[in-house]
Amino acid sequence: MxxxxxxxxxxxxxxxxxxxxxxxxxxxxxxxxxxxxxxxxxxxxxxxxxxxxxxxxxxxxxxxxxxxxxxxxxxxxxxxxxxxxxxxxxxxxxxxxxxxxxxxxxxxxxxxxxxxxxxxxxxxxxxxxxxxxxxxxxxxxxxxxxxxxxxxxxxxxxxxxxxxxxxxxxxxxxxxxxxxxxxxxxxxxxxxxxxxxxxxxxxxxxxxxxFTPLESSIGPVLDQVIQKATRRVVVASFSSHVHRVQQVLDAAAANGRRVAFLGRSMVRNMGIAADLGYLKVPKDVLIDYKKAKDLPDDRIVYMSTGSQGEPMAVLSRMANLDHAIEPGPGDTVILASSLIPGNENAVYRVIDGLTKLGANVVHKGNAKVHVSxxxxxxxxxxxxxxxxxxxxxxxxxxxxxxxxxxxxxxxxxxxxxxxxxxxxxxxxxxxxxxxxxxxxxxxGFVYVDGSTVGEITDADLKDRRILGEEGFISIIVVVEAATGKVVVGPEIHARGFAEDDAVFNEVKPKIVSALAEAAKSGTRDPHALTQVVRRTVGRWVNTSYRRRPMIVPLVIEA
Amino acid sequence: MxxxxxxxxxxxxxxxxxxxxxxxxxxxxxxxxxxxxxxxxxxxxxxxxxxxxxxxxxxxxxxxxxxxxxxxxxxxxxxxxxxxxxxxxxxxxxxxxxxxxxxxxxxxxxxxxxxxxxxxxxxxxxxxxxxxxxxxxxxxxxxxxxxxxxxxxxxxxxxxxxxxxxxxxxxxxxxxxxxxxxxxxxxxxxxxxxxxxxxxxxxxxxxxxxFTPLESSIGPVLDQVIQKATRRVVVASFSSHVHRVQQVLDAAAANGRRVAFLGRSMVRNMGIAADLGYLKVPKDVLIDYKKAKDLPDDRIVYMSTGSQGEPMAVLSRMANLDHAIEPGPGDTVILASSLIPGNENAVYRVIDGLTKLGANVVHKGNAKVHVSxxxxxxxxxxxxxxxxxxxxxxxxxxxxxxxxxxxxxxxxxxxxxxxxxxxxxxxxxxxxxxxxxxxxxxxGFVYVDGSTVGEITDADLKDRRILGEEGFISIIVVVEAATGKVVVGPEIHARGFAEDDAVFNEVKPKIVSALAEAAKSGTRDPHALTQVVRRTVGRWVNTSYRRRPMIVPLVIEA
Known part of the structure; x- marks a missing residue:
């Protein structure tokens, strides 16, 4: 509204x-x-x-x-x-x-x-x-x-x-x-x-x-899961959640494990929090990620980012075996985090990927490892x-x-x-x-995209949605300015529409004859000819495929 | 994996x-x-x-x-x-x-x-x-x-x-x-x-x-919500959920309301279910949707599709005021349905839209109106x-x-x-x-898209994802076959990238000079020239915008 x-x-x-x-x-x-x-x-x-x-x-x-x-x-x-x-x-x-x-x-x-x-x-x-x-x-x-x-x-x-x-x-x-x-x-x-x-x-x-449950109710659950774990433990949560990380550090220390931070923002933020005294690091618990690999599997907890299934974050990369730490049977992964609406499919893909690798995945859905x-x-x-x-x-x-x-x-x-x-x-x-x-x-909404701020508009996003759903077909025709006769093309290329551009052989003669007819009736304006191409291809694709790709025609006068 | x-x-x-x-x-x-x-x-x-x-x-x-x-x-x-x-x-x-x-x-x-x-x-x-x-x-x-x-x-x-x-x-x-x-x-x-x-x-x-709770536990909740409702009631659920609809019919009847089915699949499936005796329609409860509008607001329940936020279904259209029934203050909408992962944002958008129109929205999150x-x-x-x-x-x-x-x-x-x-x-x-x-x-996955079955491939979907995230830039250059000299263009068009094609004025001379250089060094093959254009534009857009649109170059010999 x-x-x-x-x-x-x-x-x-x-x-x-x-x-x-x-x-x-x-x-x-x-x-x-x-x-x-x-x-x-x-x-x-x-x-x-x-x-x-x-x-x-x-x-x-x-x-x-x-x-x-x-x-x-x-x-x-x-x-x-x-x-x-x-x-x-x-x-x-x-x-x-x-x-x-x-x-x-x-x-x-x-x-x-x-x-x-x-x-x-x-x-x-x-x-x-x-x-x-x-x-x-x-x-x-x-x-x-x-x-x-x-x-x-x-x-x-x-x-x-x-x-x-x-x-x-x-x-x-x-x-x-x-x-x-x-x-x-x-x-x-x-x-x-x-x-x-x-x-x-x-x-x-x-x-x-x-009432929102106590944050401190999570500590005993983490402790219990870590205690029962026989091999490596990975905990993923938000990289600013100092108290959640505190409880992971405490549970690790109580179980004789050391903790390595993984993920750029986790390392940075916990550094800041520890320096300022907000994170109380138990003695001899933190270990550099590179040295952690030399510890026995049952002596380490990795504290990582990626709890929302973000594709480039540590946890997704682990699930895709695209990270130096490759989870396997006997490993335990805890997602001590909420499930932000919209992220469900991404998070479940990560959970399924880790499960398939043999890891035991503990998350909000099966244990009390998050409070709001x-x-x-x-x-x-x-x-x-x-x-x-x-x-x-x-x-x-x-x-x-x-x-x-x-x-x-x-x-x-x-x-x-x-x-x-x-x-x-x-x-x-x-x-x-x-x-x-x-x-x-x-x-309005001000979109940041790459290094641009506010240049992408809602119209661009609408185009992207159409392109993303249907792909596009581009048609290039070079016509002789004086006669309107097709001298090059139609060249047709598509992306996201069909693998093989050969499907367009069927429509090419239709384009040529539509342009010839337009030329015969005196149409010379390239914009009007562009519309002729758009209509011809649009009708064909809709009838033959019941699809509505973006149609990008271009008529060039040579 | x-x-x-x-x-x-x-x-x-x-x-x-x-x-x-x-x-x-x-x-x-x-x-x-x-x-x-x-x-x-x-x-x-x-x-x-x-x-x-x-x-x-x-x-x-x-x-x-x-x-x-x-x-x-x-x-x-x-x-x-x-x-x-x-x-x-x-x-x-x-x-x-x-x-x-x-x-x-x-x-x-x-x-x-x-x-x-x-x-x-x-x-x-x-x-x-x-x-x-x-x-x-x-x-x-x-x-x-x-x-x-x-x-x-x-x-x-x-x-x-x-x-x-x-x-x-x-x-x-x-x-x-x-x-x-x-x-x-x-x-x-x-x-x-x-x-x-x-x-x-x-x-x-x-x-x-x-254990999954009893389906029959929902009836009393529906009854209570409908009893308290002062104006129209809309219930959305799955169009095959005969027992859920049965309970809506019973609760409506108990509260002196009539029920109109809304949505093609709801009308069709409940017709089948009633004909075969699976749905027991209380006497004089069903009413045609067109006649329902003449009833007082507190005498009607609309039973509709769209509980998953599907954009073309009845409930989304109501929330967008794009349906003959326009919800307003005092109306009650019940989503008697699950929230299938991946649909959360769409469903919450519908709930927010209906709430903004003044409707009281009852759903799984605030009442026991669904069981698995x-x-x-x-x-x-x-x-x-x-x-x-x-x-x-x-x-x-x-x-x-x-x-x-x-x-x-x-x-x-x-x-x-x-x-x-x-x-x-x-x-x-x-x-x-x-x-x-x-x-x-x-x-593999066999994709149905429009009237095509299995023609869309994973490569097409990858192209769609890139197009949908970043848009595309198409560059057309017509060169003289003998000399490689640019005779028409570069014509540059983009969709989903920026509103104004004038941004490309900056890169056009770069393309012309890159092609001239290639021509000077003897490159005539249109495919190789295409790669020259792709590289020139790709580098420019990445440096200037930190973005990676699909680049679709075409070099035509005239």
């Missing part, structure tokens, strides 16, 4: 305008802009990963159009945590203005700086910690600890003369977190008592009843009841998640008119405790 | 040869051939639906090569039930020899005959029922009732001079089935006591612990213990399912050497209670 777009009114002084630029109606490319009195604050700047109807696209960025003429007014970018869907678009924003200050926790900034280094950008950054307050222009910020599937995540309370917003970022409320760092419900309570005018809250698991990083419905109810916000804007979710979250808010007594169901580009104005939708911007 | 292919020995008289042609290592295109003393029996002949790496393909058939020169020896095709993955390839088999007898239950044959009618084939068929025995050449058949997600499913016991095979087809063991027709464990017990030499058993849910049609691990253990087969060949599953099923067999005491892990084309010989793998045929 197309969004009905309408311009918001000019922003009055003393009113806070909130525009979610990405992350509403999708899980990814989270980004929100806050504007008051001529100054802009941004919270998060992430990427979205493409789906199957966006073929060949590497990444999708938020549409920066609301800020691209206002770059000088940006006072800073708050990054709530270090996941790609919250930090991945920072390099593309900083390409527009490289001195926008970045504000975030130690781990978050370390991860974003490593990413910026690859883009050869050195950012201006400010490390903050939970409980800390900062003033950025008209915005008074307070950072609040939250827990998530990466350490050091922060919610941010944004106070302005128009009111206070609390943005959770991604979070859950694990009551026995591995690092002891709880989602700070005391701070939520205090902020709630002072008054939260707008609560922007993670919706990912709003449609999951109950997001608050489920039960946890969200706690939040609403502790905060009692005046208005709610569910964020970070596909539309059904946002709706589920809004329903939870209403169940705790927040009036329906104060729960805002928005989309990317929804303009919300806040003043005196009243939040109102005042506009809807027309924001 | 490539299968190592080896020829089986010539088949000795008195030995039964079993070759699963499809359905091992995949969920779909189930087909097995049984051969003894020169005669062939086939059990099932289904299609497989393509995955995302097989773009544009409509259907995938079993590879008929083991039987295509032996068509005259086929004594019949037993069809265990009426699902597409068991009957869908029958028309393609009968195109090769149209008088091969088909044997199946009443509903199964009615469904296959309706399908064959579309292909203008009238088959020779024999309706059988549970308990019935038939002799087909050297094969003595006994049919055994099993329950599944379609009525009238049959297992078949195949007795020959070499031993007895029991093939379950798809089944589960619902102990309170809607139609009272149990999987006949008494028959299993009797057959087991006589001796089953080879048990070919459904593996789909072998990795699911416990396949036996889970707990049920399979019962089977093994009741049958005590000498040898087991898990079928109907991806590789991990076959492995899980084999493990269950071993847990009940069947020796590892008697559990056979096969793939499509594995040749198993059976004699005197001994089953042995004696060969592995090289079987």
């Amino acid at each position: 197309p969004v009905s777009v309408y311009e918001p009114p000019a922003l009055e002084p003393g009113t806070l305008r909130v525009i979610p630029i990405g992350g509403l109606g999708e899980i990814g490319r989270n980004m929100t802009m806050f504007e008051i009195d001529g100054k802009i604050l941004i919270v998060d700047c992430g990427v979205l990963f493409p789906e199957e109807h966006q073929p060949g696209v590497d990444l999708i960025l938020p549409d920066f159009s609301p800020i691209k003429d206002r770059l000088g007014d940006i006072v800073g970018v708050v990054l709530t945590h270090g996941h790609e869907d919250h930090i991945g678009a920072v390099p593309y924003l900083l390409r527009l203005r490289n001195d926008i200050p970045l504000i975030g926790s130690g781990l978050t900034l370390a991860l974003v700086e490593a990413k910026l280094k690859e883009h050869r950008i050195k950012p201006y950054s400010l490390t903050v910690t939970e409980g800390q307050t900062e003033k950025l222009g008209p915005f008074d910020l307070e950072f609040v600890a939250v827990n998530h599937s990466i350490p050091d995540a922060l919610a941010v309370a944004i106070s302005t003369s128009a009111g206070t917003v609390l943005a959770t970022g991604d979070f859950k409320m694990d009551q026995l977190p591995l690092d002891g760092r709880l989602t700070d419900l005391r701070a939520f309570a205090r902020l709630g008592e002072k008054g939260i005018d707008l609560f922007m809250v993670d919706s990912t698991n709003a449609d999951v009843p109950g 990083g997001h608050a489920a419905a039960g946890e969200l109810l706690y939040c609403y009841n502790i905060l009692k916000p005046k208005n709610v804007l569910p964020v970070h979710g596909e539309y059904r998640h946002l709706v589920a979250n809004a329903k939870l808010a209403m169940q705790t007594g927040i009036p329906e008119e104060n729960t805002i169901l928005g989309e990317d580009g929804t303009v919300v104005d806040l003043k005196d405790g009243v939040a109102k939708v005042v506009g809807q911007l027309d924001l | 490539p299968v190592s292919v080896y020829e089986p020995p010539a088949l000795e008289p008195g030995t039964l040869r079993v070759i699963p042609i499809g359905g091992l290592g995949e969920i779909g295109r189930n087909m097995t051939m049984f051969e003894i003393d020169g005669k062939i029996l086939i059990v099932d002949c289904g299609v497989l639906f393509p995955e995302e790496h097989q773009p544009g393909v409509d259907l995938i058939l079993p590879d008929f090569s083991p039987i295509k020169d032996r068509l005259g020896d086929i004594v019949g095709v037993v069809l265990t039930h009426g699902h597409e993955d068991h009957i869908g390839a029958v028309p393609y088999l009968l195109r090769l020899r149209n008088d091969i007898p088909l044997i199946g239950s009443g509903l199964t044959l009615a469904l296959v005959e309706a399908k064959l009618k579309e292909h203008r084939i009238k088959p020779y068929s024999l309706t059988v029922t549970e308990g019935q025995t038939e002799k087909l050449g050297p094969f003595d058949l006994e049919f055994v009732a099993v329950n599944h997600s379609i009525p009238d499913a049959l297992a078949v016991a195949i007795s020959t001079s070499a031993g007895t095979v029991l093939a379950t087809g798809d089944f589960k063991m619902d102990q309170l089935p809607l139609d009272g027709r149990l999987t006949d464990l008494r028959a299993f017990a009797r057959l087991g006591e006589k001796g089953i030499d080879l048990f070919m058993v459904d593996s789909t849910n072998a990795d699911v612990p416990g 049609g396949h036996a889970a691990a707990g049920e399979l253990l019962y089977c093994y213990n009741i049958l005590k087969p000498k040898n087991v060949l898990p079928v109907h599953g991806e590789y991990r399912h076959l492995v899980a099923n084999a493990k269950l067999a071993m847990q009940t005491g069947i020796p590892e050497e008697n559990t056979i892990l096969g793939e499509d084309g594995t040749v198993v010989d059976l004699k005197d209670g001994v089953a042995k793998v004696v060969g592995q045929l090289d079987l």
Whole structure:
């Protein structure tokens, strides 16, 4: 359903305008802009990963159009945590203005700086910690600890003369977190008592009843699987999931095994996490991958990337025997990870490949080796009841998640008119405790493909879908300009249509006679002749094959 | 991992040869051939639906090569039930020899005959029922009732001079089935006591612990949802799931609503099921879709297709407001169906679309509106213990399912050497209670695309994948034969690469000069000149864009 777009009114002084630029109606490319009195604050700047109807696209960025003429007014970018869907678009924003200050926790900034280094950008950054307050222009910020599937995540309370917003970022409320760092419900309570005018809250698991299980419940399962394993163990998970990796290290150590990291991002991120003290490496457990091969099979755990079946990642390559480590009978592979929708076939292909090689594959489907990083419905109810916000804007979710979250808010007594169901580009104005939708911007998808940003359009993707489903037939004819007589061709080539170009011998005379007829009736315009060729081939292929390849005719005058 | 292919020995008289042609290592295109003393029996002949790496393909058939020169020896095709993955390839088999007898239950044959009618084939068929025995050449058949997600499913016991095979087809063991027709464990017990030499058993849910819940547990949930609904209700499910539809009819009737069927296959199949008495239509409940629109919103249930997010089916079209029924606030949509791996994104897009229109969407993720049609691990253990087969060949599953099923067999005491892990084309010989793998045929995928069967190859699909990811650039140059001088072009066109062909102005002079240089060094061969163009453009696009579109150069001599 197309969004009905309408311009918001000019922003009055003393009113806070909130525009979610990405992350509403999708899980990814989270980004929100806050504007008051001529100054802009941004919270998060992430990427979205493409789906199957966006073929060949590497990444999708938020549409920066609301800020691209206002770059000088940006006072800073708050990054709530270090996941790609919250930090991945920072390099593309900083390409527009490289001195926008970045504000975030130690781990978050370390991860974003490593990413910026690859883009050869050195950012201006400010490390903050939970409980800390900062003033950025008209915005008074307070950072609040939250827990998530990466350490050091922060919610941010944004106070302005128009009111206070609390943005959770991604979070859950694990009551026995591995690092002891709880989602700070005391701070939520205090902020709630002072008054939260707008609560922007993670919706990912709003449609999951109950509570997200403890991260620490996974450790004993990993321990048991590793204990029973007789040969090599490979564990695959997300390369930023420090606590999951921590539990693998601990389980390995408890079973007298050493751990080697595999995969570029795993090696890099765990290096950062260990250096900063987020990952506590047990003594003498880590071993370089190259030396690991000399250990006996029952003394090693490989901690790798590729848990989503990504074809170029370590785990897929192992399953295809395209990696130095070739799994075999007696080996154990644990996918300690979620199964992100859309990745199922790829992941099951990897599981089947490993199973066929003889490995015992343990995954979410047959063991409790994963818990989510997001608050489920039960946890969200706690939040609403502790905060009692005046208005709610569910964020970070596909539309059904946002709706589920809004329903939870209403169940705790927040009036329906104060729960805002928005989309990317929804303009919300806040003043005196009243939040109102005042506009809807027309924001698009910005595709990164190779080194190009925003050059691939939806029309290109439509062409790719047709080409990918049906292939193409190209027909080249050279005609004499004066007479329209065919002097070369038709040359016909096809790809993705049929193995043998000989199938086209049947249609060539039809093309020649259609062109002759057109010439006889006085048609000389190459474009019109092109249409004649297109129609002739299109009809033939549809009748003979019931298929609809892209037809690419070209009539050249010689 | 490539299968190592080896020829089986010539088949000795008195030995039964079993070759699963499809359905091992995949969920779909189930087909097995049984051969003894020169005669062939086939059990099932289904299609497989393509995955995302097989773009544009409509259907995938079993590879008929083991039987295509032996068509005259086929004594019949037993069809265990009426699902597409068991009957869908029958028309393609009968195109090769149209008088091969088909044997199946009443509903199964009615469904296959309706399908064959579309292909203008009238088959020779024999309706059988549970308990019935038939002799087909050297094969003595006994049919055994099993329950599944379609009525009238049959297992078949195949007795020959070499031993007895029991093939379950798809089944589960619902102990309170809607139609009272149990999987006949008494028959299993009797057959087991006589001796089953080879048990070919459904593996789909072998990795699911416990027991598949009762189909009848869904009725009360449907009833409750419909009772609470204030406006229209749409239920989507599989168009062959008679018992699911039965429960929708009953729940609608109990709530004073009428039911209209939507979607060609739903209308057709439920017509057949009602005519044959499998669907018991409560009095005055059914109403024609065109008349349903005149009923008040709270008096109607639409029973539709499209539960897998298929873009052309009713439910997707409703979500896109591309159907006469436009869902809106207060409407309820129930997806009473599974979520087949690979379809997640499509299904969630439909759910989000309907949610955005204001509908309340009830699905497997938030209510108990679906149960599987396949036996889970707990049920399979019962089977093994009741049958005590000498040898087991898990079928109907991806590789991990076959492995899980084999493990269950071993847990009940069947020796590892008697559990056979096969793939499509594995040749198993059976004699005197001994089953042995004696060969592995090289079987491929046969793609149906439009009206073509087997003409699209894996090379074409690879081209489609490249085209679909990256698009193509075609370059046409006409050169003077004698001098190699460029007389027309380069004409460059691209699709799926960039919106504006002006980007190619940069590379045109490079092509002209590369060709001039080649001409200077004496290169005249158009193929060699084509390679010059390909290299020039390939290098340019890779350096400038870091992309790898298909490059389609053509040098024409004029």
